[in-house]
Amino acid sequence: MDHPRITFIGAGNMAASIVGGLVESGQPATAINASDPYPQSLEKLREIAPVITHADNNSAVDGADVIILAVKPQVMADVCTGIASAVQASGALVISIAAGITIDSMRNWLGDQTAIVRCMPNTPALLGVGATGLYANEQVSEQQRSFAENILRAVGIIRWVDEERALDAVTALSGSGPAYFFLFMESMIDAGISQGLDRETATELALQTGLGAARMAMENNVDLVELRRRVTSPGGTTQAAVENFEAQGLRTLVSDAMQAAAARAETMAKEMG
Template sequence: MDTPVIAFIGAGNMATSIIGGLVESGTPASSIRAADPYPESLERLRGVAPVATFNDNAAAVSGADVIILAVKPQVMGEVCKALAPALAGSGALVISIAAGINISSLKNWLGAATAVVRCMPNTPSLLRCGATGLYASAEVSEQQKAHAGQILAAVGLVEWVPGEADLDAVIAVSGSAPAYFFLFMEAMIESGTRMGLERETATRLVQQSALGAARMALEDAADLVELRRRVTSPGGTTQAAIASFEAAGLRQIIDEAMQAAVDRSVEMAREMG
């Protein structure tokens, strides 16, 4: 696959992580550019990879094959409208990593013929072990779709979804999910401390257990139900804990929480659009 020229608009943590992953996986730094109004962000980025940096967004996208919009949703409309003249007729692919901004809004700001991919990477992408859901508009070619997948694969797992509305579920399932696990871990640490463990000890045990469980889920051929069954001896301590979770309606609590994330994502799209 030919190496595209990639321009990042915004050089924050996520953009820097993607750029670092691209360079580490073999993409030449000479094919990557980034623009940001904050000199300190560009300086930090140059410490990760020797890419060309700009203060002017239009200069950064000139001649680029792929433009990655890595700015806050609140300024996306302003940024896109300013870029529209530079992108007109370019045939460039635009990738947005902003939550709550739908493709119709992006095309309204950038131009109706713009090829757009929306994606939702999560924060573990900063460690290059993220999970990203992507959706492509009808204008996106197969080659552009391949480029988008290759770029986001530099920071973790990539999954394409068949409909844009599916990205709301992606946000609930993976985009917001790290916070769910952090909350569960917080609660476990608090309980362990209440039971008499030193906080540092409880923290290390919970963190390592979470890591080990995640690795088993990924690497063992058994499904999650079977993995849970193996740990849950009849009449044992784990069964007592699981029974308590089930009696408290844990599954319904999780379902309602994830639906709340979906509902907020839909609401944000209305607000931002």
Template sequence: MKGAALDTPHIAFVGAGNMASSIIGGLIASGHSATCITAADPFPASLERLRKSAPVAVYNDNAEAARSADIVILAVKPQIMAEATDSIAAVVRSNNAVVISIAAGVTIASMQARLGPEAAIVRCMPNTPALLQHGASGLFGNDNCSAQQRDFAQRVLSAVGITCWVDSEQELDAITALSGSGPAYFFLFIEAMIDAGQALGLNADIATKLALQTSLGASQMALQSDVDLAELRRRVTSPGGTTECAVQSFEQSGLRKIVATAMHAAADRAAEMAREMG
């Protein structure tokens, strides 16, 4: 890797949309020098928005942005991944840069076919809370990735949340079903709670505030607790009380099976997308 000796590697972003801007913001907030970050995007408006939020160098040309890069982050839509990888292939080979893709459904094999057989590639499945530095990302790297390159990838994604490495690329489908699509599940559940609260007589504002704060508080309790979720649930479920009645209703309605079926559907679709893109 060209910049392997550097404690602060040069990071180039191909694509300057919301996720790229969020990662850049997280990197700078964590102490990564803005002078070691570049970004490219074909849309001037995207580059202008990025420049207003972060003092990084921006380009219209992908290869120019990646010219000195140790890490190239592909933050583009899956439909233009082929074009993006072709544009940086020569620079990646010259720099021995690690490529990190955050595009859903684009396999390492399909990227390697364009970047070259020796390319070090990490696939990442982030989720939208990364926009607020509260993301959860699954990572998988091919055998060409050195320990330092894996460390670089983890440092980049840790700037916007937690990271978890998986042992096989196929596991990213499960990551997609769990944390990638997961925020939408919680939004739906919160919507349902708000609707039910209104049906019970609360106005929309009160129902919304209470449902949102309850979800936040429950998450914080789970994150900070030294016991598992089942025990936490037991501690707030008094025998014969209101919570027990509600939980029993959920269980009798097959909530666990509903969640499992939905997540299997999401994982199957992720695998199907990979086959389509491949």
């Protein structure tokens, strides 16, 4: 099956980005259905591609091979129980992009034999450069794993994890990660301004530097340590800055922050399950 029939429940920004990536990669818009309680969200989605839209979830999932749950975690239980009978009858793959909702919780709502892939995309997926971690339960077939891979690859890179709890680490690293880089760039901009640059110049230089560093890291088959070494001349300006970062405990600070994010993800799963 080259083009599975895909239904999105929820037509927000993340759903829209995945739809755009799918259509660009060759998925026919006529094989995509979407439902959302807000007509304006469905209208925006149809501006991206002429998908088939529904106001009712059950009519949207009828005949679907893949159902993507792109709703807020707080309404996931109601959404799942509402479509449970249709999912059990069809044997469709269910993909959840909702943070903090475990597979056990979804199985309780959808049925024990439901094939479920839980994934954690990040906001750069909105630009097609996302990073997504995925975990599948035992009911997911190889064909369904392929469906999940192709769908999420439409908006960036994907990595499977072997244990569901590893998604907490994915959340801490790539899920929350964009905010870390934004904060670091904010700090660089503020420091540049304090040293005499105007805000526009400091901002442009910081953002372009972040983009350039990321491209160098991705496009060179060179370890990050070596890339950093090449920029750090002995006794030079970069060495002075890096030594200050190390002395101030940057690595420990990052590790502690990511541990806090992972712990919060675990807590959220218990609260919402």
